[in-house]
Amino acid sequence: MKTQLLCAMCATLFTAATAASAQTVAITGGTVYTVSGAPIQNGTVLIRDGKIVAVGASVTVPSDAQRIDATGKIVTPGFIDASTQLGLVEISAEPSTRDQNARGTDGVAAAFRSWDGLNSESVNWAPARNEGVTSAVVAPSGGLIGGQASVVDLVDGSTTEMIRRAPVAMVAQVNNPRGAGTGARGELLGKLRTLIEDVKFYQAHRSDYDRAASRNLSAPRADLEAMIPVVEGKLPLVIDADRVDDIRGALRLAKEYNLKIMIAGGAEAWLAADELAAAQVPVIAGAMNNIPTSFETLNQRQENVGILSKAGVQVAIIGNNGDGDEESFNVRNVKYEAGNAVAYGMSHDAALRAVTLAPAEMFGVADHVGSLQVGRDANVVVWSGDPFEFSTRVEHVLIHGKESMSPSRQDLLTKRYMTLPPDYTKP
Amino acid sequence: MRTRSLLLLCAATVACAQNPSPSTAPATASSSATVASKPVASSSQDSLGKPGPGALSIPFANPFPSTYRPFPSRTTLIRNATIMTAAGPTMQNASILLRDGKIVSVGTSVTAPSDAVIIDGTGKYVTPGIIDVHSHLGVYAAPGGGGLNDGNEATNPNTANVWAEHSVWPQDPQFPRILAGGVTTVQILPGSANLFGGRSAILKVVPSRTVQGMKFPDAKYGLKMACGENPKRVYASRGPSTRMGNVAGYRAAYIQAAEYRRKWDEWNANHKGPPPTRDLALETLAEVLRGDILPQMHCYRADEMAQMMDVAKEFGFKIRAFHHAVEAYKIADLLRENGTGAAMWADWGGFKEEAMDGIRANLALVSAAGVKAMIHSDDPSGSQRLNQEVAKAMYAGRAAGLNVTEDEAIKWMTINPAWALELDDKIGSLVPGKNADVVLWSGDPFSIYTKAEKVWIDGAKLYDRDDPSSNWRTDFDLGFVKGGSL
Structure with missing residues (x-):
């Protein structure tokens, strides 16, 4: 047993070493789910210098290409989890390792660039990466305005190398008036309106503000500045909202101020599916919630994302049902969230899209990731079977064209304790 | 009883x-x-x-006796199904006959009595009802909030005097949802704030006006104990504030309990003089010492589990199972030697320091070492999908190079948790004579697309995915919840 595992790890390391020197990689023979188009049987994905240069059934493979035989296997874009705290939270109960929650000023932390504290050495990257997650939205939380989110690629590199785009969104919430420093829902929405009005005022009276000749505004300068792209409708505002009337409140606010919004959580979004579709507001939601866990989520159900998808709402599937730190340690389980969505009525194609191209489009990185098209970054996963099934194993994870599977801390512990007592010099 | x-x-x-x-x-x-x-x-x-x-303090006292009665049932035959019995190899194209609340026969040549309801199980699977040994349903009922926050009597490190059943709300809307996930028996535990959290309640997942109507007849009580970070965090200012403080707390309590037990055993034997003063906390601990209550201990770290097994030896009792045993794989040999089981998650970890070393191969490694390994939820959402959790754990074991069969993995959610509750003579496997707690699955229970279709408890069909109008909706569900799938 010990030998087997050792060899498995040797193979991984060996592959990684060869990949690093190869410029051209051809993944051949698999069923290729491009997501942007129809699946290709016996397809080839050709990668050069970290980019996809050809995808199709009749791609000529250069003789110097490193080949990955995917015959009988499934090839997909790397998965994207649209709601994580990867790199911001190492151990959630240990405050010294939590960097996703800014103090802000009276519930507003718009200037908080969460990626400035991103830990590129977190032990939580590898388990996610080894199970097919190649990009993630890393988002702050808390208060009324939690701060700014980024999209990162799960490359083994520095923070700068990891960040694909930042900011990609501003994060807000209308679920919890007390958490926003208010006492009632109406007051929370009023506070959000005041903030938006103040940002507009600030924008129009910047020089007066700088001369201290402006009226008092509800947020500090840095936060007002950070909110400008939101108020201009350029930067999406991701609004945590579960109760259907909170969702409708967010929709009204977006319409009133021409904001570009997304609904996150969206427990009762299915009750407003047509309104969300008409407003072209995407929803970020899980697929394993069916408990009235609070008075905000009385009507959550597992069919939620399937209903939304059928109504024409853009959906990103995330893990959010409280099953063991699914935003950091268990980001790897986002594929099972998608599988459960299929079990409760979402089409398999839509569920695959909801963990690849949909989040890429929603967060403005679809020109780089989320689909297997020429010119995209070569973030590609080879699966032994259906990506959503428990029996399926991830065989290759390529990020920017490089084989990126590496033993996680969990793999090392497993290996150490395969025989008892362990040898504390190994692995 | x-x-x-x-x-x-x-x-x-x-x-x-x-x-x-x-x-x-x-x-x-x-x-x-x-x-x-x-x-x-x-x-x-x-x-x-x-x-x-x-x-008086009498062994096996039962002041809140079960009033559970099996629901009306019909003789039922499921045929042409794949049957995972948890007592032997999986049977293909097999049948199972349920009558009068019991399993009558299981096999490939079962004949249908003329009065039997016949269910075609072609393409479907049958398993024993799932048993979740770690649940807080009813004591942390949905929709939550302070009014329903009844799981931790966090007012003293030793609250062995409290009983979870006195907090359970039978109208918790989470009960029918776990039934729809195939769970037929649950152990409801107090929370882990205290060294001694109180007695557990072993419940059937059935609609009832009272907790007594859900109580599993004749089930022994469990005692919730907790290691590590939770008690020391909760009592940081008054103590125990350290792990050594925790251990001193367990030992001090069992020293008192041994004395209490001696006095009462003596008095119960000869009734000389006035009876000693009764003490609810010491009575529960004395019952642990007598072997009448099964200690169920929240304990993440390997070194702490090893120490708790020594504490148990010091006072002459046995910890039945460690729960949240994230590091059980590090001491699987010690667990086997002690005959102590391990209840685990498939892949929770990382949320606190004592959970840092969680690995997905935990169940498989512990099981391979000959320990009674079992899945548990500690979570109303996970409790609905324990089959999925077992699937993750099983395939992780295989990925690590262990030869984990489905016949072994099915035990992790059936007969092994039944053993942890000392109910393995009644439930947990599909064997003639046992209670007819049965789940019919739409397919392989280890596939993500499979759902429980029908669930029987004591032969009575209490959940039917194909007949939503027949399904249990709690009082809370009425009006508050518009519906949707269970």
Whole structure:
């Protein structure tokens, strides 16, 4: 047993070493789910210098290409989890390792660039990466305005190398008036309106503000500045909202101020599916919630994302049902969230899209990731079977064209304790 | 139930007549039920002013007896199914016959009685009802909030005196949802704030106005104990604030309990002089020492589990199972030697320091070492999908190079948790004579697309995905919840 595992790890390391020197990689023979188009049987994905240069059934493979035989296997874009705290939270109960929650000023932390504290050495990257997650939205939380989110690629590199785009969104919430420093829902929405009005005022009276000749505004300068792209409708505002009337409140606010919004959580979004579709507001939601866990989520159900998808709402599937730190340690389980969505009525194609191209489009990185098209970054996963099934194993994870599977801390512990007592010099 | 009712009656007789003898106690269950359920206020004039059974500390006392009765059932035959019995190899194209609340026969040549409801199981799987040994349903009922926050009596590190059943809300809307996930028996535990959290309640997942109506007849109580970070965090300012403080706390309590037990065993044997003073916390711990209550201990770290097994030896009891045993794989050999089981998650970890070393191969490694390994949820969402959790754990074991069969993995959610509750003679496997707690799955229970279609408890069909109008909706669900799938 010990030998087997050792060899498995040797193979991984060996592959990684060869990949690093190869410029051209051809993944051949698999069923290729491009997501942007129809699946290709016996397809080839050709990668050069970290980019996809050809995808199709009749791609000529250069003789110097490193080949990955995917015959009988499934090839997909790397998965994207649209709601994580990867790199911001190492151990959630240990405050010294939590960097996703800014103090802000009276519930507003718009200037908080969460990626400035991103830990590129977190032990939580590898388990996610080894199970097919190649990009993630890393988002702050808390208060009324939690701060700014980024999209990162799960490359083994520095923070700068990891960040694909930042900011990609501003994060807000209308679920919890007390958490926003208010006492009632109406007051929370009023506070959000005041903030938006103040940002507009600030924008129009910047020089007066700088001369201290402006009226008092509800947020500090840095936060007002950070909110400008939101108020201009350029930067999406991701609004945590579960109760259907909170969702409708967010929709009204977006319409009133021409904001570009997304609904996150969206427990009762299915009750407003047509309104969300008409407003072209995407929803970020899980697929394993069916408990009235609070008075905000009385009507959550597992069919939620399937209903939304059928109504024409853009959906990103995330893990959010409280099953063991699914935003950091268990980001790897986002594929099972998608599988459960299929079990409760979402089409398999839509569920695959909801963990690849949909989040890429929603967060403005679809020109780089989320689909297997020429010119995209070569973030590609080879699966032994259906990506959503428990029996399926991830065989290759390529990020920017490089084989990126590496033993996680969990793999090392497993290996150490395969025989008892362990040898504390190994692995 | 009968034995325990007798003992309870014994207590009553002792209190009333001061002339105890088991032979003088009425022997029928019906009369015992009458006595046990009769409120003190309505007892005869003769007994007014005399102590009730509550004055005495008697082993197996049962002051809140189960009133559960099986729901009406029909003789049912499921045929052409793949049957995972948890007692032997999976059977293909097999049948299972349920009658009068029991499993009558399982196999490939079962004939249907003329009165049987026949269900075609082609393409479907049958397993025993799932048993979740770690649940807080009812004590942390949905929709939550302070009014329903009844799981941790976090007012003292030792609250061995409290009983989870006194917090359980039978109208918790989470109950029918776990039933729809195939769970038929749950152990409801107090939370882990305290060294001693209190007694557990073993419940059938059935609709009832009262907790007594859900209680699994004859089930032994469990005692929730907790290691590590939670108690030391909760009691940081008053103590225990360290792991060594925790261990001193367990030992101090069992020292007292040993003394209490000795006094009461002596008095119960000879009834000389006035009875000692009854103490609910010490009574529960004394029952642990007598082997009448099964300690179920929240403990993440390997080194702490090893120490707790020594504490148990010091006082002569056995920890039945460690729960949240994230590091069980590091001491699987010690667990096997001690005969202590391990209840685990498939892949939770990382959320606190004592959970840093969680690995997905935990169940497989522990099981391979010969320990009673089992899945548990600690979570109303996970409890609905324990089959999925077992699937993750099974495939992770295979990925690590272990030869984990489905026949082994199915035990992790059925017969092994039944063993942890000492109910493995009644539930947990599909064997003739056992309770007909059965799940019919739409397909392989280890596929993500599979759902529980029908669930029977004691032969009565209590959940049917194909017949939503027949399914249990709690009082809370009415009006508050618009519907949707369970």
